[in-house]
Amino acid sequence: MSRGNPAIDANIAVVRAFYDGAVRKDSAVARALVHPDFVCSAPDYLPWGGTVAGGAKYLDVILPQVGRVLDFGRFSYDSITADEDRVIALINVGVTCTDAMLKISEHITVRDGKMTSIWVAYFEPKRLLEQLLHNTKADAGLL
Numbered sequence: 001m002s003r004g005n006p007a008i009d010a011n012i013a014v015v016r017a018f019y020d021g022a023v024r025k026d027s028a029v030a031r032a033l034v035h036p037d038f039v040c041s042a043p044d045y046l047p048w049g050g051t052v053a054g055g056a057k058y059l060d061v062i063l064p065q066v067g068r069v070l071d072f073g074r075f076s077y078d079s080i081t082a083d084e085d086r087v088i089a090l091i092n093v094g095v096t097c098t099d100a101m102l103k104i105s106e107h108i109t110v111r112d113g114k115m116t117s118i119w120v121a122y123f124e125p126k127r128l129l130e131q132l133l134h135n136t137k138a139d140a141g142l143l
Helices: 006-023 027-033 055-069 126-139
Strands: 034-042 050-053 070-083 086-095 101-111 114-123
Touching (some): 006 070, 006 086, 055 126
C-alpha cells in the first residue's frame, strides 16, 4: 500500500522484507537489511534484553535467541506505519511450543535501505516468560 511518499514507501518495504525473511527463516534477508552499526533495544527482563550495538551481534546472538521462543510461522501484522525514516510495526507472533500469541511493537529506523535500529516493546509477555523459564530448565536438565 503506497503512502504517496517514495522514501517512506521504500522504508516500509525494507521492514516488510525483513519480516518476510523471518517468516521464511531466511537469514540472508536479515543480513542484507541490517546495517553493520545496528542497535537493538529490548526489555531487560528478556535474555536478549538491554541495548545491543552491532549488526553482527544482533544477527548472530540476538536473533537466534528470539527465534528459539518466537514462532514466526504464526506471524501477522496489526499495523505498519512510517514517518520519514521511522517505521513502526505492530505485529503478532506465536510463542513456540504453545498456542499463545504475543503482540510486539517494533520501532525501526531505516536509512539508505538498511535497518539501523530497533526498539522493541512486548505487550503482555507472560506466556513468553513462561516459555523462557521452561527452556532454561530444559537446558539445565531439570525437566
